[in-house]
Amino acid sequence: MGDILFRSMVHAERLRFTQEPQTVVRFPGTGKRESTSHSDRTHLPDPVITGQEYQDVTVAYHLATRLTREPEAGRSGDDDTDGFG
Numbered sequence: 001m002g003d004i005l006f007r008s009m010v011h012a013e014r015l016r017f018t019q020e021p022q023t024v025v026r027f028p029g030t031g032k033r034e035s036t037s038h039s040d041r042t043h044l045p046d047p048v049i050t051g052q053e054y055q056d057v058t059v060a061y062h063l064a065t066r067l068t069r070e071p072e073a074g075r076s077g078d079d080d081t082d083g084f085g
Helices: none
Strands: 004-016 033-042 053-067
Antiparallel strands (some): 004 053, 033 053
8 A cells, every 4th residue: 555655774782762762653744644653672671661671672763654535625734633643
């Protein structure tokens, strides 16, 4: 699925969070869409524990989105209701 596909992978030998991470994915613009987003994590729990050190961490992130119909006439272009957390 998807007119837009995005994949990334990051690796860290050591990783520690000084505060709880806040993540969100938004798709601003007009038009209805179908979207999916997920990550595959190695040696990194969900949720993470602030201050704990994690070793040999890998995160692979995947995102796919596609428009399912044309934008509505007169829309302002600031619709971001398809966000993911």
